Amino acid sequence: MNSKILDGKKLAKKIREEIAQKVIHLKNEKAIIPGIAVIILGEDPASHTYVNMKEKACKEVGFYSEIHRLQNSTKEEELLKLIEQLNHNEKIHGILVQLPLPDHINENIINAHISPFKDVDGFHPSNLGKLFLGQPSFVSCTPKGIIKLLKYYGVEIRGKHAVVIGRSNIVGKPIATLLLNEDATVTLCHSKTRDLAQYTQQADIIVSAVGKAHLINHKMIKREAIIIDAGMNRLNGSLVGDIDFHDVIEKVKLITPVPGGVGPMTITMLLENTLEAALRS
Numbered sequence: 001m002n003s004k005i006l007d008g009k010k011l012a013k014k015i016r017e018e019i020a021q022k023v024i025h026l027k028n029e030k031a032i033i034p035g036i037a038v039i040i041l042g043e044d045p046a047s048h049t050y051v052n053m054k055e056k057a058c059k060e061v062g063f064y065s066e067i068h069r070l071q072n073s074t075k076e077e078e079l080l081k082l083i084e085q086l087n088h089n090e091k092i093h094g095i096l097v098q099l100p101l102p103d104h105i106n107e108n109i110i111n112a113h114i115s116p117f118k119d120v121d122g123f124h125p126s127n128l129g130k131l132f133l134g135q136p137s138f139v140s141c142t143p144k145g146i147i148k149l150l151k152y153y154g155v156e157i158r159g160k161h162a163v164v165i166g167r168s169n170i171v172g173k174p175i176a177t178l179l180l181n182e183d184a185t186v187t188l189c190h191s192k193t194r195d196l197a198q199y200t201q202q203a204d205i206i207v208s209a210v211g212k213a214h215l216i217n218h219k220m221i222k223r224e225a226i227i228i229d230a231g232m233n234r235l236n237g238s239l240v241g242d243i244d245f246h247d248v249i250e251k252v253k254l255i256t257p258v259p260g261g262v263g264p265m266t267i268t269m270l271l272e273n274t275l276e277a278a279l280r281s
């Protein structure tokens with residue numbers, strides 16, 4: 001069974017060790033310490049867990065980091081003002097606003113206000129446009145991590161039929177674009193897709209990013225499919241993905257577990273993007 005696992009935790013550890021070495025070099029040779037500012041609004045426990053994980057990961061690789069924990073009631077103008085300050089702060093190479101944001105804040109306005117050169121989440125319209133044109137600059141972390149994982153495990157993407165489930169700006173749309181840029185034939189399914197199984201049964205590669213526990217079972221996939229599970233759901237107190245892992249494992253060629261698959265790669269790609277931003281600065 002182990003040979004079927006796309007182990008994101010293991011690859012993330014390897015990449016983080018390489019980043020830590022590069023940071024030492026950057027400090028010694030150029031006196032640059034990569035710096036990131038993370039902004040989080042409100043009290044959502046999962047978001048705080050992710051931000052704490054980001055802070056810990058930054059410490060481990062030797063980055064400077066500052067976390068701005070703001071109240072849920074923070075006004076959009078206040079948030080824009082903080083981003084403006086961070087855009088001009090020379091210690092900060094990467095800026096990230098943790099999502100989701102409260103309803104009274106317009107996510108698109110916020111993302112467009114972050115300097116595209118510090119946009120380590122890859123959500124700025126100009127970075128999304130570059131991705132769309134096949135000339136990516138900063139690419140959002142989960143999709144970038146998924147491609148890294150597929151390539152590390154030697155998965156050929158060219159010519160494969162990839163079915164992406166979910167059309168979010170964070171995962172679904174960018175991973176569909178990245179797979180297309182890698183010459184896959186891409187089908188993008190979403191909540192209004194009729195007869196989802198009709199598509200997933202034809203997929204060589206499935207990427208699910210919906211947030212619906214155990215949406216995909218063995219009847220919905222073809223034998224030897226490669227499955228990427230970017231779903232993160234709480235079910236009876238434990239963390240599970242969109243894929244019914246134990247139900248499909250016998251049938252798949254490769255699969256990411258939840259936890260330990262896509263998640264650790266997300267934070268590692270954030271470190272990679274921040275290092276890149278510091279190198280470009």
Ligand SMILES: Nc1nc2c(c(=O)[nH]1)N[C@@H](CN(C=O)c1ccc(C(=O)N[C@@H](CCC(=O)O)C(=O)O)cc1)CN2
Binds near residue numbers: 096100142170239
């Ligand atoms: N500004 C952003 N907001 C959000 C992003 C993002 O990329 N940028 N992605 C998600 C949340 N996320 C990072 O922010 C994230 C989610 C999950 C993990 C992770 O490592 N998960 C672990 C399990 C953790 C647990 O036990 O709860 C795993 O899968 O092994 C990292 C980052 C939404 N918001």
